[in-house]
Amino acid sequence: MDGINLKGIFKAYGAIRVLEDVSVDIDSGEVLCVVGPSGCGKSTFLKILALITMPDAGSMKIGGTDVASMNQKELENFRRKKIAYSFQEPLLLPYLSAFENIACVVGAPRDIVVDVMKQFRLGNRMNHTPTKLSVGEKKRVDIARALLRNTDFLITDEPLSNLDPGTSEVVMMKLMEYASRGKTVVYSSVEPAEARYADKVLNMLTSPHGQSP
């Protein structure tokens, strides 16, 4: 399975240049960590990978498909089938419980959802609505939801923020286990130390952006 190949990605919001000439190659089954301080463009980069926004310039191949040449409908279909995404600020439907936010939204079987939630230490929070969950708990629900979509590419924005070390370890293990099934995982972090789980690191501290092993 082909991974992700980006070359010369450029993105600006008005006069603000967020990404300039970013290139990265990730093979399937690999884990990429995008590291950098707040505001350096990590989230924008991840949104481009998740096809939530498109770059102003550069070439993008995901799973061997040139997504830059796709029309809107093709992009939507590709994203729907191939890419799972979890947000930096966890986004849950406020009227569904933690369990329903995963089961209803993803359509996964009940026992699998329960199993994953227990692994993510959410076993006693299943029937709680988002207003009764801590930020960290919401974050885990968001990541669990993305994991259960079982897509070829999983993009998760700062998955370890607001998590205690023990839970961070559990989450990272799940992401690595996911990648071990031949899937491509991309995550971001402000902490360089959190890049230790990744096969590759895209360091956005050094500009122009480049990748290091």
Place this chain on the structure above:
Amino acid sequence: MVSLGVLFVASARKVYRERGWSTGMIVVFSISLVIGMVIPSIGYGLQLGLQSYMNTVFTYVVVANAGGCNEPGLDYCLNITTSLINNISSIRDIQNVYPVAVNQTDIIQLIAFNGSTVKDYHDFDSVVMGGPNGLPPDMVTTLCSKIIGNSGFLLDSALINQLPPSNNSLYTVCINCYPTGMQPFNASLEGTCAESSLLTNVDLIWNATFLQNVLGGESYRSSFDNSGFVLVKVDNVRNVEGVVKTLAGSLGQFGLTPIYDQANLLNAQSLESNLALPYTIIGGAAIAAGGLLMILVSYISTVRRRWESGLLETQGWSRKEIFRFQTVYLLLLSCASFTISMAFSFVVLPFLSTNLAIYGQIIAIKPSTNDLFYLIGLIFSVAVPFASSFLSYLSAGKHSLDQTLREN
């Protein structure tokens, strides 16, 4: 593919867990539907009441002797033969012919005179309502705004002063005191009838059943077996003028003349046609306003948290699935609203009944629970969720996913 079950569960949760918003939506939906159902029903009821009145009253024409029925020439009225009635029945556009028997009712007043008590007889030309040779009950009920009970009679309102003094409106009366000498009996005045061309030859109306009980079958039949005048029922109010012309042409040679209230007929037709358009416009505007209000509120509800659509899109939902989800959610609300508004309309409409005073009569206007308006309400309840969700679907296409998610 998101299953219908999942869409239903998620929608039901949204309705239940966002109770404040859901209640507000249901209230606005219900008000919109009530506006769309009740206001047209009022206009429809008014038109129906007027049409019913016109069809009940103005479609009747009296055929009577041109000379009237002046006493003592009551027999002079009795020249309408069976063959003549058959001739009238054969005229085009005539639905029915009612020969009406006329007889004399005497109300007896006891007067002290020179140390003794004498009887004073007050004569009234009387007819019966119902039975053979009687007035049609629906016509009497409409003209007199009252159903005659089993103990009395109705009187022409213009003759009320000719009644002798009475306690509790109870009178001693007799039918055909002369020459048959029938026994007097007691009866009460139950009400009065406004003056009408249809009651030209009538002073007093009896309930046929009551008189049969009091007089006995044989006496009753002998008293009311004549044809004092004929009441002609025309099939449609628009054909009355034509029938009257035909009747006048063909019956003049027999000394008979058709009697009808031309001025009021024309006034009523004019009123009906003048009311039809404004009430249709008001009804249509009410339905349109109700529908637009529903669409507006539904649309606001779908775009107030646009990021929800964005979130679902990032989680693999297609825009069609999001459209279905919004539709199911709105359908739940609109179906609940439809049920509430229908029940509310059933309860409220009877309280909106009113009386319209017209041509000396009182027409009861009852806003009708017309099935058409409920059908329109039901169609709105189903169509509006689809329309609003579709608008939201179209509007979502104008925003990028990134923009949509930033509305969080």
